[in-house]
Structure formats: structure tokens, C-alpha cells
Amino acid sequence: MTDTIEETARFSPKFNADGLVVAAAVEHGTGRLLMIAYMNAEALQKTIDTGEAWYWSRSRGELWRKGATSGHTQKVVEMRVDCDQDAIELIVDQTGPACHTQRRSCFYRRIENGPDGAKLVFVE
Amino acid sequence: MTDTIEETARFSPKFNADGLVVAAAVEHGTGRLLMIAYMNAEALQKTIDTGEAWYWSRSRGELWRKGATSGHTQKVVEMRVDCDQDAIELIVDQTGPACHTQRRSCFYRRIENGPDGAKLVFVE
Numbered sequence: 001m002t003d004t005i006e007e008t009a010r011f012s013p014k015f016n017a018d019g020l021v022v023a024a025a026v027e028h029g030t031g032r033l034l035m036i037a038y039m040n041a042e043a044l045q046k047t048i049d050t051g052e053a054w055y056w057s058r059s060r061g062e063l064w065r066k067g068a069t070s071g072h073t074q075k076v077v078e079m080r081v082d083c084d085q086d087a088i089e090l091i092v093d094q095t096g097p098a099c100h101t102q103r104r105s106c107f108y109r110r111i112e113n114g115p116d117g118a119k120l121v122f123v124e
Numbered sequence: 125m126t127d128t129i130e131e132t133a134r135f136s137p138k139f140n141a142d143g144l145v146v147a148a149a150v151e152h153g154t155g156r157l158l159m160i161a162y163m164n165a166e167a168l169q170k171t172i173d174t175g176e177a178w179y180w181s182r183s184r185g186e187l188w189r190k191g192a193t194s195g196h197t198q199k200v201v202e203m204r205v206d207c208d209q210d211a212i213e214l215i216v217d218q219t220g221p222a223c224h225t226q227r228r229s230c231f232y233r234r235i236e237n238g239p240d241g242a243k244l245v246f247v248e
Contacts, residue, residue, distance in 0.1 A: 006225050011235055011242045024148050024157055031155025033148055036211040048237050081244065082230040083223055087160040089231045099207050101130050106206040107213045111135055113172050118135045120205065 006083045013044060014086040020056060023088040025098065027105075028077045034098035035106040039088065051076050053090055072096040130207045137168060138210040144180055147212040149190075149222065151229075152201045158222035159230040161190075163212065175200050177214055196220035 005012070013021050020038040027034055039047065043054040043063055053066040053074035067073030074092040081088055099106040109120040129136070137145050144162040151158055163171065167178040167187055177190040177198035191197030198216040205212055223230040233244040 009244045011244050022146055022160055024160060026155070026157055031150070031157070033150055033155070033157070033213050036146055036148060036206060048235065048242050079235040080231040081233055081235055082160060083225050087230070089157050101207050106211070107204040109205055111172065111203040111205055118172050120133045120135050
């Protein structure tokens, strides 16, 4: 049996120079991409242990349980890792909006190309 | 009208210290998360201009048209940006498998917690 990073059953997340992996939270049932955030080793372990999404806030420089202040928590239905183990997928039951702007998803603007360059169009 | 990064119609992507934004490619129609990769300004512009996904390969240190060698290209149906403009969503029609391991998605292993710590279980 090969034991490359792609084919192993060992979970050995590859943290970047800042000690982080990227995590995409996807809505359970619909597959809608809700948000992309980062986890350090502690956030990742807490997410695995508690079944709730924890992240590392790069702007605040602190560990962050999603929804700790807003109540907009994420219950983790399933976690996956990608081929080279430097990205995490969280399939979640989202309570309330995922985005701090009170929108369901952080991805609420479409990029549209035009003669004057790209601009953003608000969508749901 | 407010013109914060969250509410503006101006596209002003926030590149990190390495000059990259993270991009999640999602399968058109199903919402299945296919892969997470990175774009520099040139990859982002080429993606917008050509309607095909271009990335920056951090491991090879080069601009990379997805599928250039494998034929497994991504036709971009829609592009979105997130609230703080440091992450991109690509909704794509994927030709062939998205993953270099020949799997449909790079996220083919579930993380499962157990008494001996987390391990990976292969799923589709």
C-alpha cells in the first residue's frame, strides 16, 4: 500500500508558514459555499473534538468559536481534507446567516467583466 | 451609500503577503466543492478575461491554466468574491476529474475522530 500524502489514511494536515490551513464551510444539504476561513492546529482539534466550527481569526489574532457572540454557530456534519492535506471542507448545519454582514453566505457578489474592468453585482 | 469593502460594487481583491487570494472551485449544478487553490493578480485577471480557471501553483511557482496538460479544464460559469474580498468562488463546468489523483473532487477523504485520534476514511 502506498502511503503518499494523497493515499494515506493518516491525517497529517499541512499548516502553512503562519501555522494555518484554509477551511471552506459548505451548507449541508445544498452544497452552498458559505465562507472561507482559517484554522490553526488548536482550532482544527477543537472542531474535531466538539463538532462545532472553530477558526483562527487572522484579523483579531485569536481563536474563535464561530457564532460565539452572534449565536450563528456551525454544527459540523462532516469534515474532509483535500489531496495534499492543506485544505479542509466543513459540511455544516448553519444557524442563522454565516456572514458577519447578516447574509446567508459571504459570497453574495458576482464578479462581472465589462469595458471598464470587473465590477461587483449583488446577488442573494 | 456606504462604500466599505463589504458593501462596495468596486472589485478590489485583497491579496495576502504572498500576493495571492484563495479560490474555491465549486461544481456548477451540484455545488460540490472540487478544489481549493490560489490565484495571483495575473491568474485572477486571466480567469476573468478568458472564462477558464487559471491559478498560481505555489509548489511549482508558476502560473497555471487548470487542465493545460491534463485536459481537465474548468469553464467558469460564475465568479464571486466574499465579504472582505480575500476569497474567490468559481462556479465551474469541470471537464473530467478536478483532482490530480483522478478523483472528481480533491475532498475524497472524511476526517473521523476516534480513540486513537483522527484518521481518514476514503469516500467518493
